[in-house]
Amino acid sequence: MSNSMFDVIQEDIDKLNEGLIEAVSSPVDLVTEIGTHLVTAGGKRIRPALCLLAAHGGPDYSLSRLLPLAEALELIHTASLVHDDVIDEADTRRGSITANAKWDNQVAILSGDYIFARAFGLIADGDYGNYVSKRLADLVCNLSVGEIIQNHTVYHAVKDLDNYYNRIQKKTADFLEICCELGAYVGGFGKEDVRRMAEYGHCIGMAFQITDDLLDILQTSEKIGKPAGNDIRQGIVTLPVIHALNVSEEAGELEKIVTDPAMTDEMVARALSIVKATDGVEIAKAKVEEYLDRAREVLPGNLAPEIREAFVMVADFIGDRDF
Amino acid sequence: MSNSMFDVIQEDIDKLNEGLIEAVSSPVDLVTEIGTHLVTAGGKRIRPALCLLAAHGGPDYSLSRLLPLAEALELIHTASLVHDDVIDEADTRRGSITANAKWDNQVAILSGDYIFARAFGLIADGDYGNYVSKRLADLVCNLSVGEIIQNHTVYHAVKDLDNYYNRIQKKTADFLEICCELGAYVGGFGKEDVRRMAEYGHCIGMAFQITDDLLDILQTSEKIGKPAGNDIRQGIVTLPVIHALNVSEEAGELEKIVTDPAMTDEMVARALSIVKATDGVEIAKAKVEEYLDRAREVLPGNLAPEIREAFVMVADFIGDRDF
Numbered sequence: 280m281s282n283s284m285f286d287v288i289q290e291d292i293d294k295l296n297e298g299l300i301e302a303v304s305s306p307v308d309l310v311t312e313i314g315t316h317l318v319t320a321g322g323k324r325i326r327p328a329l330c331l332l333a334a335h336g337g338p339d340y341s342l343s344r345l346l347p348l349a350e351a352l353e354l355i356h357t358a359s360l361v362h363d364d365v366i367d368e369a370d371t372r373r374g375s376i377t378a379n380a381k382w383d384n385q386v387a388i389l390s391g392d393y394i395f396a397r398a399f400g401l402i403a404d405g406d407y408g409n410y411v412s413k414r415l416a417d418l419v420c421n422l423s424v425g426e427i428i429q430n431h432t433v434y435h436a437v438k439d440l441d442n443y444y445n446r447i448q449k450k451t452a453d454f455l456e457i458c459c460e461l462g463a464y465v466g467g468f469g470k471e472d473v474r475r476m477a478e479y480g481h482c483i484g485m486a487f488q489i490t491d492d493l494l495d496i497l498q499t500s501e502k503i504g505k506p507a508g509n510d511i512r513q514g515i516v517t518l519p520v521i522h523a524l525n526v527s528e529e530a531g532e533l534e535k536i537v538t539d540p541a542m543t544d545e546m547v548a549r550a551l552s553i554v555k556a557t558d559g560v561e562i563a564k565a566k567v568e569e570y571l572d573r574a575r576e577v578l579p580g581n582l583a584p585e586i587r588e589a590f591v592m593v594a595d596f597i598g599d600r601d602f
Numbered sequence: 603m604s605n606s607m608f609d610v611i612q613e614d615i616d617k618l619n620e621g622l623i624e625a626v627s628s629p630v631d632l633v634t635e636i637g638t639h640l641v642t643a644g645g646k647r648i649r650p651a652l653c654l655l656a657a658h659g660g661p662d663y664s665l666s667r668l669l670p671l672a673e674a675l676e677l678i679h680t681a682s683l684v685h686d687d688v689i690d691e692a693d694t695r696r697g698s699i700t701a702n703a704k705w706d707n708q709v710a711i712l713s714g715d716y717i718f719a720r721a722f723g724l725i726a727d728g729d730y731g732n733y734v735s736k737r738l739a740d741l742v743c744n745l746s747v748g749e750i751i752q753n754h755t756v757y758h759a760v761k762d763l764d765n766y767y768n769r770i771q772k773k774t775a776d777f778l779e780i781c782c783e784l785g786a787y788v789g790g791f792g793k794e795d796v797r798r799m800a801e802y803g804h805c806i807g808m809a810f811q812i813t814d815d816l817l818d819i820l821q822t823s824e825k826i827g828k829p830a831g832n833d834i835r836q837g838i839v840t841l842p843v844i845h846a847l848n849v850s851e852e853a854g855e856l857e858k859i860v861t862d863p864a865m866t867d868e869m870v871a872r873a874l875s876i877v878k879a880t881d882g883v884e885i886a887k888a889k890v891e892e893y894l895d896r897a898r899e900v901l902p903g904n905l906a907p908e909i910r911e912a913f914v915m916v917a918d919f920i921g922d923r924d925f
Contacts, residue, residue: 309754310747362715366708385689385753388711389746392685395715396742399722403735412726412735419719423712424633430708431632 284592285328287585288335291342291349295327298350302397313378313390314397317357321373326352329455330462332590333476336583337466347405348465351398351415352458358394359422361387366430395419411461418457425449433514436538438524443517444485447492452484463579472579479590482574486567486597492517493563494600496551508547511537518566519559520550529553571598607915608651610908611658614665614672618650621673625720636701636713637720640680644696649675652778653785655913656799659906660789670728671788674721674738675781681717682745684710689753718742734784741780748772756837759861761847766840767808770815775807786902795902802913805897809890809920815840816886817923819874831870834860841889842882843873852876894921 285292296319303314327349334345363369364377365387371377379387402412429446437443459480463473495510496519510517516524516537524530524537536542536550554560571594578590608615619642626637650672657668686692687700688710694700701710725735752769760766782803786796818833819842833840839847839860847853847860859865859873877883894917901913 305743305747307747307751310750313750359715362711366711386750388685388689389750389753392682392714392718393743393746393750395718396739396746400736400739400743403732403739406732409726409729413723416719416723416726420628420716420723423716423719424628424630427633427636427709427712427716428630430712 284589284596285324285332287589288328288331291331291346292324292328294342295324295331295346295349295353298346299353302350302354302401303394305393310390310393313382313386314394316375316381317361317378317390317394318353320375322353322357324353326356326454326458329458329480329593332586333459333462333468333480334466335586336581337463337468339465339467344405345462345465347401348407348411348461351401351405352454352461354394354398354401355415355419355422356454358391358398359419361391361394363426365391366426407461407465411465414457414461418453421449421453429515434538434540435514436516436524436534438521440518440521443521447485447488448481451488451491452481455484455487456480468579472581475577475579478577479574482570482577483594483597486570486574486594489518489563489567489570490597490600493519493560493567496520496554497560508551511550512542512547514538514540518563519554519557522559522562523554523557526559527553527557529556568598571595607912607919608647608655610912611651611654614654614669615647615651617665618647618654618669618672618676621669622676625673625677625724626717628716633713633716636705636709637717639698639704640684640701640713640717641676643698645676645680647676649679649777649781652781652803652916655909656782656785656791656803657789658909659904660786660791662788662790667728668785668788670724671730671734671784674724674728675777675784677717677721677724678738678742678745679777681714681721682742684714684717686749688714689749730784730788734788737780737784741776744772744776752838757861757863758837759839759847759857761844763841763844766844770808770811771804774811774814775804778807778810779803791902795904798900798902801900802897805893805900806917806920809893809897809917812841812886812890812893813920813923816842816883816890819843819877820883829867829870831874834873835865835870837861837863841886842877842880845882845885846877846880849882850876850880852879891921894918 299318300315303318304311305314330349330352331345334340360372361378364372365379365384368379369377370380377387378390398415402415425446429450456477457480460473460477463476468476492510495507495517498507511520514537520537523533527533533550533553536546539546574594575591578587582590622641623638626641627634628637653672653675654668657663683695684701687695688702688707691702692700693703701713722735722738725738748769752773779800780803783796783800786799791799815833818830818840821830829835834843837860843860846856850856856873856876859869862869897917898914901910905913
């Protein structure tokens, strides 16, 4: 995401970045080196930024009180990506070399564990109470379960849209929801405002992931830096593909392609053209707009103008992503 | 370890086993299947048993209050073994097939993460306060850092005994210390008794690991079910080997062998015979006895007789392991 929407909390983000490096420092030089590489490898800090924004203006707002939580959110995201990269045997992430490529799988697995545990250590230090700890533990459970389900259903072409929504909720929306919810909660907002911030996070998370999935279908390879149709190639079906599997006259051919782990580039291109011939892309775009409208609408009424504006910019940014 | 020493809490352990299966259950069948496989794959429950024993007789003792903590300790151990098995590409553990062999690496990595997170979820449910959460988060950090150091120094033949003690403390002793300490703490024992139980745990942990390392040198392949000298083969130097590297007239030859990743069976046999020709084995055995004496001595004075007896049996059992 563009940084401008987080300008209002840029100083907080600078402090967060210092805190992250401190959080992964260890008496063991190698561990510090690995941790520092991971937390400085181009993360956009969307999760902690949402958390800090959501806390701003709350009656209990204090940056020093919020920082351990915001750092923990970024560390959980980082650890989860480190393990994903081992699983995907990825060499680069956000333009930086991955831990498994720079060191090896064992270093990457163990430093992922270390970073997860540092996150829970920060939460204990922060003294936020059991509700926050429980929500974060459940989040990590759901992230892992979501990945297990996704990996287990690749090349299955599940035609059920609820399965898709459930999957992207676990993968993306739950995380952004928790960032907004816990930021507002620790900032001291009332129950209804916390609920509204949570729903905002859920909605932008759903919109963000549907958009991401759409980009994979619509953009050219050059633009996204990886081959278009990458999800299809990996056996992952997204909203427009599932729609086409349900409505296209060529659904049979499409299904044959997306369930074939040995599909060729030509087969991927053919699948994309079947998908694009339906109204699946339009339906997905409409769904994104629906989520973003709801996100803007559900924002609590009593936010400070510059904070509300930042949240609206986040929603606008997701809606404006280039197809 | 033999079960008899935990007879006094056998009913608690039965409840713990039920709780563990419940803890890893998920609405997703595959996740439940994996989790159940992992928590029923022959674990000896040493860590939760020490925790429950240490809590017994405390003024705040309540089994239902202790169980989430005891379960979390076993889950942290389980998750850590699951990731170790991925790293070691192990096919079996405790006679059962490993998660990476039964499913694959991605399932094993993600279910390890899931089980770690379930442990922290149980701790949040248990409402034990920040001290307990912080200790457990630090434990997971130290376990990971210990493994990273060990993996990074294989075939390095570090001749410093402090490095060895530090390594086995992180690998084994810290964990048993925390089990005893937190059991006593949540059971409501006073500060000095909690400290004593913690030291007991540390001492049996150190004794246990030194013994384990000795067995690898002294036992025949048939008896331990893996080739003797396995640590040397993997580039890991233990107390008697480090001693020999410092005092043996053949230290140069020994160092050449233990730093050679391509060492043959004959070279391992030669290394073992150089090590056995020194008094390193006797020194290690004496160190074990020293730790076990201290363990028996440091037990709090006011333990119930059957609980004290169980703790002494644990120490005796470690001392009696068959060389």
